Structures are given as structure tokens and as C-alpha cells.
Amino acid sequence: DGGITQSPKYLFRKEGQNVTLSCEQNLNHDAMYWYRQDPGQGLRLIYYSQIVNDFQKGDIAEGYSVSREKKESFPLTVTSAQKNPTAFYLCASSIAGTSARQFFGPGTRLTVL
Amino acid sequence: DQQVKQNSPSLSVQEGRISILNCDYTNSMFDYFLWYKKYPAEGPTFLISISSIKDKNEDGRFTVFLNKSAKHLSLHIVPSQPGDSAVYFCAASDPEAAGNKLTFGGGTRVLVKP
Numbered sequence: 001d002g003g004i005t006q007s008p009k010y011l012f013r014k015e016g017q018n019v020t021l022s023c024e025q026n027l028n029h030d031a032m033y034w035y036r037q038d039p040g041q042g043l044r045l046i047y048y049s050q051i052v053n054d055f056q057k058g059d060i061a062e063g064y065s066v067s068r069e070k071k072e073s074f075p076l077t078v079t080s081a082q083k084n085p086t087a088f089y090l091c092a093s094s095i096a097g098t099s100a101r102q103f104f105g106p107g108t109r110l111t112v113l
Numbered sequence: 114d115q116q117v118k119q120n121s122p123s124l125s126v127q128e129g130r131i132s133i134l135n136c137d138y139t140n141s142m143f144d145y146f147l148w149y150k151k152y153p154a155e156g157p158t159f160l161i162s163i164s165s166i167k168d169k170n171e172d173g174r175f176t177v178f179l180n181k182s183a184k185h186l187s188l189h190i191v192p193s194q195p196g197d198s199a200v201y202f203c204a205a206s207d208p209e210a211a212g213n214k215l216t217f218g219g220g221t222r223v224l225v226k227p
Binding site: 045058097103106 | 117119122144145147149154155156157159162164206212213214215217218219220
């Protein structure tokens with residue numbers, strides 16, 4: 001059953017702690033993305049990766065870091081430098097190239113207490 | 114500066130009637146447009162897309178219209194069903210931008226009343 005998995009569904013952390021969100025896909029997609037959604041707003045791009053061992057900053061990369069050591073995996077670390085980390089985080093993947101539909105995972109709701 | 118805008122944050126429609134969602138964009142380089150549907154606490158699911166070489170694309174109850182000169186696209190859902198109640202996002206792709214990045218609008222929340 002092909003798709004994108006994100007874990008956990010809900011995550012709680014204390015302020016000042018780093019936290020890593022998991023994203024795995026078995027769609028054999030080259031490109032992967034991380035978005036953030038805040039209430040009443042659209043999706044904003046944090047980081048994206050077009051190929052293993054390579055990634056680029058999106059529109060709101062400050063306070064976040066990523067790695068792409070395997071094609072299937074694109075974990076996102078929310079660091080203590082992120083000023084407002086409480087949000088809904090979405091991972092997506094697509095085939096390489098332009099005009100490609102992105103497929104989304106179920107999301108992780110991060111709440112920083 | 115928002116390059117993709119959905120100016121109606123919400124829409125209420127009676128079951129069986131037509132839902133019309135609108136989306137405006139400013140970047141003339143956008144050449145591929147998508148609509149996604151999202152339920153609360155879930156990831157968006159793809160609905161329908163359109164390339165800039167077309168002005169209409171239809172898939173069952175969903176039709177997307179593109180007016181390039183006006184930089185405007187719309188999604189028509191007919192007939193609307195209660196299960197269509199969700200937030201709808203339009204998104205656009207610039208072929209000149211690296212990485213197949215999508216730019217999303219802010220979303221329109223649709224409520225279909227039985």
C-alpha cells in the first residue's frame with residue numbers, strides 16, 4: 001500500500017527542546033517537501049529536497065533543519081531557534097520535474113508548551 | 114506578498130447546488146494549477162489540476178476553469194454533497210522555479226448544508 005507516513009500524529013514538547021518529525025514515503029518519489037500550516041492560513045514551504053543528500057530552504061526555513069540520507073526519508077527537526085513552533089506540519093512528495101502533483105502525508109500536530 | 118489568493122475564506126451552500134471557489138494569482142510564470150481538499154487534522158488530497166494550455170478541465174463533479182488573461186481560476190463542484198465540506202486550497206507551479214515548488218492560497222472553507 002503506497003503512500004506517505006508521518007509520525008507521530010500529535011507531539012508535545014517543552015519550550016527550548018529540539019524535536020524531530022518523521023516522514024517516510026514508499027512511492028519511489030525523488031522529491032520531498034515540508035510545509036507548515038497555521039490556523040486559517042495556507043501551506044508555507046519550509047524545506048524541500050529534489051534528490052538524496054541535497055536539500056534547499058523554502059520560504060520559512062529559519063529555526064528548522066532537515067536531512068535526506070535516504071530516498072524514502074526526509075526528517076524535519078524543529079529547533080529551539082524557531083520562535084513559534086506550534087503548528088500543523090505536512091510532508092509531501094512528488095516525482096522529479098515540473099508540473100508534478102504533490103502527495104501529502106497525514107500531518108503532525110506539534111504543540112510546544 | 115501573496116502570489117496566490119483565495120479571497121473568500123468561507124462558503125456555505127445547500128446540498129445539491131453548485132459550489133464555486135475562486136483563486137487569483139499574480140505571477141504570470143505560473144503554468145500549472147491544482148486544487149486540493151483538506152479535512153481537519155489530515156493531509157490535503159489532490160482533486161483536480163489544469164495546465165495553462167487549457168481553459169477547462171473536468172473530472173466528475175469537479176470542473177476547473179482557467180482565465181489566463183485575468184490570472185483567475187475557479188473550481189466548480191456540482192452537485193455539492195455534505196462530504197464536500199472541507200477546506201479547499203488552490204496551488205500554482207512556476208516551471209522556472211527549482212524543485213517543483215507549489216505556492217498555495219490561504220484556503221476556502223466550504224460547508225454543504227443537508
